[in-house]
Amino acid sequence: MKLEKKVALITGAAQGLGAAIAARFAGEGALVFLGDLSAGAGEITAARIQEAGGRARFLPLDVTREADWISVLAAVEEEAGRLDILVNNAGINIREPIEMMKEENLDAMLAVNVKGPFLGIKHALPLLRKSGGGSVINMSSVCGLIGHKYTTEAYTLTKGALTLLTKAVAVRYAGDNIRCNSIHPSTVDTPLVQELFKDPARKAERLGEVPLGRLAAEADVASAALFLASDEAAFLNGVALPVDGGTTAD
């Protein structure tokens, strides 16, 4: 078990990549706290993990609200007494090109994708430090590394900011044995993508940019997160890890 005795808080864990990461961490022995806006889906995901033999709790969290972070971290400390891993996974994408982008949509993306991880790190640091150090993982994207032609400017802006927030935290808090790394997936195979792929031109366009010739699976991203969270990655700090089949190497 790679995460035995570890305690993890994962945001946006009610569904999608966050849920996959939570299940994977729990399967490796971690106690996982699932933070999400969506209480219904979050409770169901936590219950599924428990049914599979894992230890999971749902905590309501809007990552854009500082007061939520304070109460979630207090709940983690009260129940688990420590925190070893924070995964800032919650993110949104409002797909409007820069010329069409509404100001309130830009503000919403900045709030969830940038302010959320910033506040999460701010409030998790004391508990991570008290626990003797830990691993912070920020869910960026290939768009946090390159100007991706099929992606809008606002999403790229937020994911690029997260890439450098990661490095800044990595450098400043290494002395506390707190590592901070980011993950950069290419398009992940989800029901939404399968819907888009009913258009053969779109499918060819998207698969054509991946040297390995397929979409990322949720399991690919969960494996990368598990590695960065585990002690096997003890000397990885400030790394921007692509999980993209070679897309950004092209």
Ligand SMILES: NC(=O)c1ccc[n+]([C@@H]2O[C@H](COP(=O)([O-])OP(=O)(O)OC[C@H]3O[C@@H](n4cnc5c(N)ncnc54)[C@H](O)[C@@H]3O)[C@@H](O)[C@H]2O)c1
């Ligand atoms: N799916 C992809 O192809 C892909 C590729 C690269 C990066 N990513 C990134 O991975 C992360 C997860 O993506 P996904 O596809 O699983 O997303 P998703 O939309 O399936 O799930 C996102 C989760 O975040 C939650 N959430 C949204 N706003 C929140 C808030 N303010 N506070 C707390 N929770 C909130 C939602 O309720 C949901 O449960 C995102 O940061 C996304 O940008 C996704």
